[in-house]
Amino acid sequence: MSLFNSVSQLRNILKDIDLAAITRLSKKVDLNQLMGVVSKMSEEDLGKMLKFMQAGSGKKKAPPVVNGDFYELTDTLLPEEKLIQLKVREFMETEIKPIANHYWNNAQFPMHIIPLMAKLNICGLTYKGYGCAGMSALLEGFIAMEMARIDSSISTFFGVHSGLAMGSIYLCGSEEQKQYWLPIMQRMDIIGAFGLTEPEVGSGVAGGLTTTCKRNGDEWVINGQKKWIGNATFSDITIIWARDLDDNQVKGFIVRKENPGFKAEKMQDKMALRTVQNAKITLTECIVPESDRLQNANSFKDTANVLRMTRAGVAWQAVGCGRGAYELALKYTMERKQFGRPIAGFQLVQDLLVTMLGDLTAMQTMVFRLSQLQDSGVLTDEHASLAKVFCTLRMRSIVDHARELFGGNGILLEYDIARFVADAEAIYSYEGTKEINSLIVGRAITGESAFV
CATH class of the missing domain: 1.20.140.10 (Butyryl-CoA Dehydrogenase, subunit A, domain 3)
Known part of the structure; x- marks a missing residue:
């Protein structure tokens, strides 16, 4: 390595260094003397020094983007689906992320987000008709993921309303019930809950519901308790599942919060999903009209x-x-x-x-x-x-x-x-x-x- 080449390389490296840094260096080191020292170095030592300086003189490489979609599955969404997915992501990043810890820590639900979420127009996304978009289950899955990626409590709230409550009416309701309830639930004008689990019956609901119902003319009388019912402290309606005393089959009911005999109490001291408002529901001689029985729910199937x-x-x-x-x-x-x-x-x-x-x-x-x-x-x-x-x-x-x-x-x-x-x-x-x-x-x- 010639003196000319080594000095030239050194000057090129110094050119890439910030001017202020060179000024600071000149106050500590005689740069002309430094060049003289460089000219007397062996090729091996000079090579090591240049390699060290080149490594430190370049611009710092930007870190990779943090992205958990390593196989880029989002790219399989259709353009119109991708727009909805990104809209949900923006909502979660801007509206939910800044407040998530506060509401979680205080075991409260941010009621003000409901009209904001309604503007996303994503409730009942896969249902056809009744104001719903009739889009893919794949997109619906991505939306659930986007919500839980920021706050599982909000994802759970949405899943209870759009999936369990609306889904019960969509799959088990009469045409008249679907025409009435689904559009207003899709707009989030009213909020739904889903009451299946009981204090003493969790996994055994298929064969042992203790909440019972009995028909009395054009009305049904429901007695029993439900536990862990998300949204139920403020929901307008709750889908209640009960065992018919006459035929021993499971029936479903749209129970309104103002129905006589319906009481929802907030469950306290949870260590998880604290933002979700879970309730213990007590039904005491709760009267529900036949018109609010899910007409196509006749068994646990x-x-x-x-x-x-x-x-x-x-x-x-x-x-x-x-x-x-x-x-x-x-x-x-x-x-x-x-x-x-x-x-x-x-x-x-x-x-x-x-x-x-x-x-x-x-x-x-x-x-x-x-x-x-x-x-x-x-x-x-x-x-x-x-x-x-x-x-x-x-x-x-x-x-x-x-x-x-x-x-x-x-x-x-x-x-x-x-x-x-x-x-x-x-x-x-x-x-x-x-x-x-x-x-x-x-x-x-x-x-x-x-x-x-």
């Missing part, structure tokens, strides 16, 4: 049709919760510095991040196919149950790893991840526990029922 559809949505919620946790953790590791560098540059951290991304991507591809089956009209109970089992298990693992990467900060609400860890526990349990959903799949693959 009809109830199961609703659950099959919404269970797929819960699998998507698990994906959203996992994705939100992964993206929070990835961003944190790129910003958090220890030993003079971002912790994202350490091997053990990268190993955890890749494990999380692998789980997340597997979940995403599973629910993607699940929604395809739903759009094709061939979705079965076991399809939905397998996705619910797998996705909630992997979600738990992801939020666990994310919490680990945050260290002590992971238990502080201000870093968000603590809320994701807690909310994951509720998603893991509701819409059928792991064990019950496993038995649904086990029955399908073996031909043997192991429920009792």
Whole structure:
């Protein structure tokens, strides 16, 4: 390496350095003397110095964009679907994210967001007619994921209203009931809830509802209790499922909040989904007119049709919760510095991040196919149950790893991840526990029922 080349290279490197930095350097070092020293260096030493200086003189490379959609499944959406998905993402980022921790911590629901959410025009997205858009289950899944990616409580609120309550009327209501209720629920002029689970009956609802109903002329009398009923502290209507004392079959009812004998009490001291307003409902000689009985709900099989559809949505919620946790953790590791560098540059951290991304991507591809089956009209109970089992298990693992990467900060609400860890526990349990959903799949693959 000639003196001319070495000095020339050094000057080129110095040209790339900020002028203010050169000025500061000149106050500490005689640059002409420095050039003289350089000219006397061996080629080996000069090469090492130039390599070191070239590495430090270039502009810092921008970090990668934080994105949990590693296989770019969003790109499969149609252009009009992508617009809706992005609209929901903007809503969650701008309206929900800044207030999520406050309302979660205070166990309150932000009622002011309901008219804002109504403007998104996404309730009953997959239903045909009645003011609904009749769009794909795939888009509906992406929306559930986008909501849970920021706040699982808001995703749950929406799923109860749009999926469970509206879905019960859409699948089990008469034409007259659908014409009346679905348009106003689609506009979110009224809010719905769904009452199936009971204080002493969770997994055994198919064969043992203790809430009963009995017809008396043109009215029904309902007695019993329901527990864990989301939205029910402020909902206008609640779909109540009860066992008919005359034929022992499960019936469904649209119970209005002003119906005589209906009482909803807020459940206190939850550790998960604290923004969701769960209620314990007591029905004491509750009078419901025959016109508010779901005319096409005549057995638990009809109830199961609703659950099959919404269970797929819960699998998507698990994906959203996992994705939100992964993206929070990835961003944190790129910003958090220890030993003079971002912790994202350490091997053990990268190993955890890749494990999380692998789980997340597997979940995403599973629910993607699940929604395809739903759009094709061939979705079965076991399809939905397998996705619910797998996705909630992997979600738990992801939020666990994310919490680990945050260290002590992971238990502080201000870093968000603590809320994701807690909310994951509720998603893991509701819409059928792991064990019950496993038995649904086990029955399908073996031909043997192991429920009792």
